[in-house]
Amino acid sequence: MLSKLTTQIALRKAGLGGIKIPDPFAASESKSSKSTQGSEGGGFANPFANVKWGAPKAFASWTTPPPTQFPVQPAPVAGDKAKSSVRLRFPAVDGRPCVVLFLRYCGCPFTEKLFLHLRSLANRHTSIHFVVVSHCTQAATNEWVKKLGGPWMLDIIVDIDRELYALWGLGISSYAHVLNPRNGYNQYMLGKKEGVWGQEVGEGGCRWQTGGAYAIDGRGIVKWSYPMKSVDDAIPIDEGIKELGIVR
Numbered sequence: 001m002l003s004k005l006t007t008q009i010a011l012r013k014a015g016l017g018g019i020k021i022p023d024p025f026a027a028s029e030s031k032s033s034k035s036t037q038g039s040e041g042g043g044f045a046n047p048f049a050n051v052k053w054g055a056p057k058a059f060a061s062w063t064t065p066p067p068t069q070f071p072v073q074p075a076p077v078a079g080d081k082a083k084s085s086v087r088l089r090f091p092a093v094d095g096r097p098c099v100v101l102f103l104r105y106c107g108c109p110f111t112e113k114l115f116l117h118l119r120s121l122a123n124r125h126t127s128i129h130f131v132v133v134s135h136c137t138q139a140a141t142n143e144w145v146k147k148l149g150g151p152w153m154l155d156i157i158v159d160i161d162r163e164l165y166a167l168w169g170l171g172i173s174s175y176a177h178v179l180n181p182r183n184g185y186n187q188y189m190l191g192k193k194e195g196v197w198g199q200e201v202g203e204g205g206c207r208w209q210t211g212g213a214y215a216i217d218g219r220g221i222v223k224w225s226y227p228m229k230s231v232d233d234a235i236p237i238d239e240g241i242k243e244l245g246i247v248r
Helices: 004-013 031-039 056-060 109-124 138-147 163-167 175-179 181-194 237-243
Strands: 098-102 129-134 155-158 212-216 222-227
Parallel strands (some): 098 129, 129 155
Antiparallel strands (some): 098 212
16 A cells, blocks of 8 residues: 555656645545635636545545456457456347446546436437446445436446456556646636536545446447546547447
């Protein structure tokens, strides 16, 4: 696990040495403070101003998780046969095509936006099976989904051991992936412009875990593959739906 010191070194390597990591047991930033930051009209000095460093769970999410016991496989590409497992079988039993979204972690504002968009798409495209995979605990995942208004037409799979993540080529990201200053800027703008500030970090959540999305046809063939390129990557899920031959 990364200690506070090694985490600070990682920040320094990413050019963010000026950011001070507070006591992990300090009180988390209040909602009123966050609201004040979001309403300021001028520029901002710290792009990570809305990152909840203080709460123990939030601080733990910055540590490197133990290696998964499952080797990370190459991410499938269009034309490959979909990776099948007990919890996520392909071809689907009902023969429907499928779109799968692997969450970065419950609480991430960029993940929240993707989830809400996927839920809206699932409500429109009932001929497609939409699946969300989370590596947070079952309780934390359920709580996060409830805060966002429920799953609607989405099926939720909890993958604490990250077996499915590894099977679909989604491992631990690099410092550049997580600590790029652009991420903090875009997080600020997402909250200021769209009101999506994120939620409390879900138990078991790790910021270093990569996410991604895939579209699989009724025969179990991958038609579209999109491992996330960065924390703030707005996965174009609509493109995956088009690759399934569904345009609406």
